[in-house]
Amino acid sequence: MKFHLLAGASLASLAAVTAALPAHAYESSALAASVAVAGEVVHGRVTNAAGDALPGAEVVVRATGQRAVTNTQGEFDLVLPTGTAVLDVRYIGQPSASQTVNVVQGGTEVAIALGAAEAATVSDVIVTGVITDGVARSLNQQKNADGTVNVLSADAIGRYPDPNVAESLQRVQGIAIQRDQGEGRYINVRGAPSSFTAVSVDGVAIPAVSPTTRAVDLDTLPSDIISTVEVSKTLRPSQDADSIAGAVNIKTRSPFDQRRLAVSGYAGGSYNDYGGQDYRGGLTASNVFGANQNFGALVSLSYSETNRRPDNVENGWVLINRTTAQGGGQVWGLENSLFKDYETERTRKAATGALEWRPSEATRVWLKGSYAQFRDDEFRNTLNLTYSDGALQPGSTDTSATFNNARIYKQLRHRTQENDISTVSLGGEHTFANGLVWDATLSFANSEQTYPHRDELVYRSSATQLSYNTADHYQPTYSVFSEPTGFYLNAGNYSFRENTFRSNSTEQDDVAFKTDLELPTVIGGREVELKFGAKYSTREVTADEERFRDRTAAANPGALATLLSDRPSQNYDYNLGFKFDAGLVSDYFDRIRTTSTNPDPAAGVRRVPQSITADYTADEDILAGYAQAKFDLGATNVLVGLRVEKTDFEGSATSVALSGAQTPVTVDRDQTDFFPNLTLRHSFSDQLIGRFALTRAISRPDYTDIVPRVLETTDSGRTTVTRGNPDLKPTLSNNVDLGLEYYLRPLGVVSANAFYKDLSNYRFTLVTDNVPYVTPTSTVAQVTEARNARDGHIAGVEFNWQQTFDFLPSWASGFGVFANYTLTDAEIKTSRAFAGRDTFALPGQSDETYNAALFYERYGFSARISYTHRGDFLEAIDATNPGKDLYVEGRGQLDFTTSYDFGNGVEVFGEAKNLTDSAGVRYYGVKERTYEYEKFGYNVFFGVRFKL
Structure with a gap:
C-alpha cells in the first residue's frame, strides 16, 4: 500500500508537470512527440x-x-x-x-x-588558499546538483586529521561514525543503520568485507587517495536503489584533472599518547602524452602504520535471581570483568591507477583500478575476573556483590585481521554529433576478510573470593587489586585451561555491466533530456569459519611463570601483573597448531556446530533498468523517472541438529521492486536554491540472516536455536526530502534540509523464549533469528553554515567557519509486544550530531580547530529485556590542524587529534551499567607536503 501511495504521488506529480507543457506537445504518435x-x-x-x-x-x-x-x-x-x-x-x-x-x-x-x-x-x-578552494569546489557541486548532495574534495579532506574515509565523512552534516579502538569504521547517515548506505569507488559498488553485514568497513579505505567523496542523500533513477540513507561514491583522481606532468605527495610521523610512533605517506603522479595530449596515466600510492595501546575495561552484566539465603528477588550483577592490555599495529596500504584515452573531445575510454588493504595485528593480554564461576553471597545489590569460589583467567590472544578491497572498471563514453551520449562500463569488485591468526592461550586460577563495587561506574573498585596476599599476581595459582584456534575467511566477488543512453530531445517545443539505462550485477559470497579448542594434557605448555615476561601490564590504574612473552607464546602456537587444529572428529578439538553453521554461500543477481526525463520549467529543474530492479537470490548453509546430524539446505527467492522518483530544484535567485524530492529505496537483508543455517544446542535440558530466516523481506523506504540553501558571497552557504523516511519491513534480531520446538530433550526452545518489523520511520532536519569572513578588515579577513547540526527521530514498531514493548529505537540513530570548526587562512598560513559530537545511540536490541539493550554513549572530539605553504610547492603541516582524550563508552540500558570503558589518548602528527 505504501508503495502505491508513493507511486501515485509521483505519477500525479508527473501528470501535473506534463499538463504544464504546451498542448501542441501531444501528437497522435508517441514518436512524433519527440524530435531530436x-x-x-x-x-x-x-x-x-x-x-x-x-x-x-x-x-x-x-x-x-x-x-x-x-x-x-x-x-x-x-x-x-x-x-x-x-x-x-x-x-x-x-x-x-x-x-x-x-x-x-x-x-x-x-x-x-x-x-x-x-x-x-x-x-x-x-578565492585563494587550499581550505577555501576546497570549500568552493564542494559548494559549487552541491549547489548545481540535481538532488541533495554533499561533496568533500581532496583539499578539504586534507585539512582535517582524518586518516580514513569514515573519519572524513563525520564532518558532513547528518553523518556520524561508529569507532573501533578510537578509529572510525562504519558511518550512520541521517540516523540510519550503517547497512542502509551503499558505498562505491568510481561508481563500482563495493561489497562488504564482513560475513555478517552489508555495511562497508570504511576504515579500510585511506582518505589520501581520493579526489572527491560524493554523498547522494536523494537518489536519482540512474543510481542503484540500495541506499535508503544515502549513497557514498568515492572518486579517485584522473590524469586529466590537471592535464600536465603533476607529482604530489606527503610524508610524516606522529606520537601516539596511548602507543608508539605512527607513520604516513603518499605519492601521486600523473601525466598526459601524445601529440594531442589525448592519452593519460596516473598512479597513486598510500601507506600508513599506526601503533595503538588503548586502555580497556569491560563488564558483562546479567540479571541475577537471588535465592532466599542470598536475599531473594533480582539484582543486576557482573558475570565477569575483563581488563584488556592491547599492543596493536595497524597498517593501511592503498593504490589507485588510471589509464585514459581521449582520441577526441567526443570520445573517452578508461581503465581504472583501486586496491586497499587494512591489517590489524594485535596481541592482547587479558585479566578476566569470572564471578559466574563462583557462588553469590548474601548482601548483593545492583552495584556490589561478593562471590566465593570464583575464578581468574589470564589470557593472551594473537589476532591478525586482514581486509582487502579491490575494484577494476573498463568503460567508454561517446557523444554523437546530435548530442546523444552513450556510455558503458564493465566492472569487477572483490572484498576479502581473513584472520591469519586468531589464537588464544588461557590459564585459570584456583578458586578464590572476588568482590566488586560499581557505584562509580566509570571507575569501579575490584577486591582483587587490594587483596593483601596478591593472589592474582602469583603465577603459581594458575594452571593451563585451554588453547583456542579460530580462523575466518570471507570473500565477495561482484561483476557488473551497465550502460546508459542520454538523448536530448524536444517535446512540445521544450528541451528535454531523456536518459535510459540498464545494469546487471552478479555477486558471489563465500563465508567459512573454523573453531578449535584443546584442553588435553598434550596441549599444556607448562607452568604459567615460564611464559611470562618481565614487562608490567597496566590498564588505567589497575596493575595486571606481568605480560605474557609474545615470542614464547607464538612459538607455542606454531608448535601445537597442527595437533590442536586436527579436523578429525576423534581428536575432540574441532568445535563442530560452531565451525559449520557459520559457513554459507550466497549468489545474488540484480537486473535493473530505468528511464528518466530532465527538463526545466522556468527556474525549476525537474527530474522524473522510474527504476525497476529484479533480485534473484540463492543461499546455501547447513542445519546442525542436537544429534549432530548435518543437513545441507539451499533456498532461492526472487523479487521485483519499483522505484519511482520525482526530484525538483528551484532557483528563487542565483543564491537561493530550493529542493524537493519523492524517492523510494531498498535495503536487502544481510546474507547471514537469510541463508538457511540452523544451530541447535542444549544446556541442562534447555534448548537454544539460532537460525537464518529465508522468508525475511528487504526493508523498503518511501522518502520525502525538502531543502532550502542560500549561498553567501563571496564563499559560503546557509542551508536547512528536512527528511522523512517511511520504513516497512525493518529487520531486527529477535530472541524468543518458550517457542514450540520438538527435540529429543525438550518441546520448547529459545530461538534467535532475524524478523521484520511492520513499520518504522526516520525523520530529521539538518542545518549547515559555512562562511568566509572576507568582509573583515586586513588580516582578519582570513577567518572562516564551518558548523552543522542534525536532529533525528527514529523508531520501529513490531507486530506484537516483546517484554511489554512494541516500539524500539533504531540502532545507529543519535538524536543529535554536530560539527563546529573555526579556520584561518592567509599569507600561506592556515589553521583549523574543529569539534565533532554525536549523541548516545542504540547498538543492539535485546527483545526479552530492555535493561540489556546495548547503547553507545555520546562522544565529542577536539582536533587541530595547521600548515604553512612556502609558495614553492612545499608545505609543512601539523595535526593534533583527540585533544580532549574522550573515552569510548558502551552501557546496558542505563549509564550506570557500563559495559565498556575505553580510552585512546591523543595523537600529534607532523609532516611535509609537496607539489611539482
Missing part, C-alpha cells in the same frame, strides 16, 4: 586562471537559458544551433564570466578561464 535537438555539440572546459579544473561550474546559454554543469574535470557539453551564442559561467568563489562562442558544424571546442586578468574588475572576490 537540431544543432551541434559544444565541448567546453572551465578552469581558473592557473588552469585548474573547476567542477560544478554552471554554464548558461544567455539567449535560451539552456544549462549545463561541469564535471570533475571542469568539462561540459551543450547542443546549440550553428551561429553565435553567449555563454554565462558562474562559480562560487570566482568572478562570473561570459564568452561568445561561434558554433560550427562538426562540433566546437571552447575553453573558459575564470579569474583571468581581464576579469579582475568584477566585484566578486577570487
Whole structure:
C-alpha cells in the first residue's frame, strides 16, 4: 500500500508537470512527440586562471537559458544551433564570466578561464588558499546538483586529521561514525543503520568485507587517495536503489584533472599518547602524452602504520535471581570483568591507477583500478575476573556483590585481521554529433576478510573470593587489586585451561555491466533530456569459519611463570601483573597448531556446530533498468523517472541438529521492486536554491540472516536455536526530502534540509523464549533469528553554515567557519509486544550530531580547530529485556590542524587529534551499567607536503 501511495504521488506529480507543457506537445504518435535537438555539440572546459579544473561550474546559454554543469574535470557539453551564442559561467568563489562562442558544424571546442586578468574588475572576490578552494569546489557541486548532495574534495579532506574515509565523512552534516579502538569504521547517515548506505569507488559498488553485514568497513579505505567523496542523500533513477540513507561514491583522481606532468605527495610521523610512533605517506603522479595530449596515466600510492595501546575495561552484566539465603528477588550483577592490555599495529596500504584515452573531445575510454588493504595485528593480554564461576553471597545489590569460589583467567590472544578491497572498471563514453551520449562500463569488485591468526592461550586460577563495587561506574573498585596476599599476581595459582584456534575467511566477488543512453530531445517545443539505462550485477559470497579448542594434557605448555615476561601490564590504574612473552607464546602456537587444529572428529578439538553453521554461500543477481526525463520549467529543474530492479537470490548453509546430524539446505527467492522518483530544484535567485524530492529505496537483508543455517544446542535440558530466516523481506523506504540553501558571497552557504523516511519491513534480531520446538530433550526452545518489523520511520532536519569572513578588515579577513547540526527521530514498531514493548529505537540513530570548526587562512598560513559530537545511540536490541539493550554513549572530539605553504610547492603541516582524550563508552540500558570503558589518548602528527 505504501508503495502505491508513493507511486501515485509521483505519477500525479508527473501528470501535473506534463499538463504544464504546451498542448501542441501531444501528437497522435508517441514518436512524433519527440524530435531530436537540431544543432551541434559544444565541448567546453572551465578552469581558473592557473588552469585548474573547476567542477560544478554552471554554464548558461544567455539567449535560451539552456544549462549545463561541469564535471570533475571542469568539462561540459551543450547542443546549440550553428551561429553565435553567449555563454554565462558562474562559480562560487570566482568572478562570473561570459564568452561568445561561434558554433560550427562538426562540433566546437571552447575553453573558459575564470579569474583571468581581464576579469579582475568584477566585484566578486577570487578565492585563494587550499581550505577555501576546497570549500568552493564542494559548494559549487552541491549547489548545481540535481538532488541533495554533499561533496568533500581532496583539499578539504586534507585539512582535517582524518586518516580514513569514515573519519572524513563525520564532518558532513547528518553523518556520524561508529569507532573501533578510537578509529572510525562504519558511518550512520541521517540516523540510519550503517547497512542502509551503499558505498562505491568510481561508481563500482563495493561489497562488504564482513560475513555478517552489508555495511562497508570504511576504515579500510585511506582518505589520501581520493579526489572527491560524493554523498547522494536523494537518489536519482540512474543510481542503484540500495541506499535508503544515502549513497557514498568515492572518486579517485584522473590524469586529466590537471592535464600536465603533476607529482604530489606527503610524508610524516606522529606520537601516539596511548602507543608508539605512527607513520604516513603518499605519492601521486600523473601525466598526459601524445601529440594531442589525448592519452593519460596516473598512479597513486598510500601507506600508513599506526601503533595503538588503548586502555580497556569491560563488564558483562546479567540479571541475577537471588535465592532466599542470598536475599531473594533480582539484582543486576557482573558475570565477569575483563581488563584488556592491547599492543596493536595497524597498517593501511592503498593504490589507485588510471589509464585514459581521449582520441577526441567526443570520445573517452578508461581503465581504472583501486586496491586497499587494512591489517590489524594485535596481541592482547587479558585479566578476566569470572564471578559466574563462583557462588553469590548474601548482601548483593545492583552495584556490589561478593562471590566465593570464583575464578581468574589470564589470557593472551594473537589476532591478525586482514581486509582487502579491490575494484577494476573498463568503460567508454561517446557523444554523437546530435548530442546523444552513450556510455558503458564493465566492472569487477572483490572484498576479502581473513584472520591469519586468531589464537588464544588461557590459564585459570584456583578458586578464590572476588568482590566488586560499581557505584562509580566509570571507575569501579575490584577486591582483587587490594587483596593483601596478591593472589592474582602469583603465577603459581594458575594452571593451563585451554588453547583456542579460530580462523575466518570471507570473500565477495561482484561483476557488473551497465550502460546508459542520454538523448536530448524536444517535446512540445521544450528541451528535454531523456536518459535510459540498464545494469546487471552478479555477486558471489563465500563465508567459512573454523573453531578449535584443546584442553588435553598434550596441549599444556607448562607452568604459567615460564611464559611470562618481565614487562608490567597496566590498564588505567589497575596493575595486571606481568605480560605474557609474545615470542614464547607464538612459538607455542606454531608448535601445537597442527595437533590442536586436527579436523578429525576423534581428536575432540574441532568445535563442530560452531565451525559449520557459520559457513554459507550466497549468489545474488540484480537486473535493473530505468528511464528518466530532465527538463526545466522556468527556474525549476525537474527530474522524473522510474527504476525497476529484479533480485534473484540463492543461499546455501547447513542445519546442525542436537544429534549432530548435518543437513545441507539451499533456498532461492526472487523479487521485483519499483522505484519511482520525482526530484525538483528551484532557483528563487542565483543564491537561493530550493529542493524537493519523492524517492523510494531498498535495503536487502544481510546474507547471514537469510541463508538457511540452523544451530541447535542444549544446556541442562534447555534448548537454544539460532537460525537464518529465508522468508525475511528487504526493508523498503518511501522518502520525502525538502531543502532550502542560500549561498553567501563571496564563499559560503546557509542551508536547512528536512527528511522523512517511511520504513516497512525493518529487520531486527529477535530472541524468543518458550517457542514450540520438538527435540529429543525438550518441546520448547529459545530461538534467535532475524524478523521484520511492520513499520518504522526516520525523520530529521539538518542545518549547515559555512562562511568566509572576507568582509573583515586586513588580516582578519582570513577567518572562516564551518558548523552543522542534525536532529533525528527514529523508531520501529513490531507486530506484537516483546517484554511489554512494541516500539524500539533504531540502532545507529543519535538524536543529535554536530560539527563546529573555526579556520584561518592567509599569507600561506592556515589553521583549523574543529569539534565533532554525536549523541548516545542504540547498538543492539535485546527483545526479552530492555535493561540489556546495548547503547553507545555520546562522544565529542577536539582536533587541530595547521600548515604553512612556502609558495614553492612545499608545505609543512601539523595535526593534533583527540585533544580532549574522550573515552569510548558502551552501557546496558542505563549509564550506570557500563559495559565498556575505553580510552585512546591523543595523537600529534607532523609532516611535509609537496607539489611539482
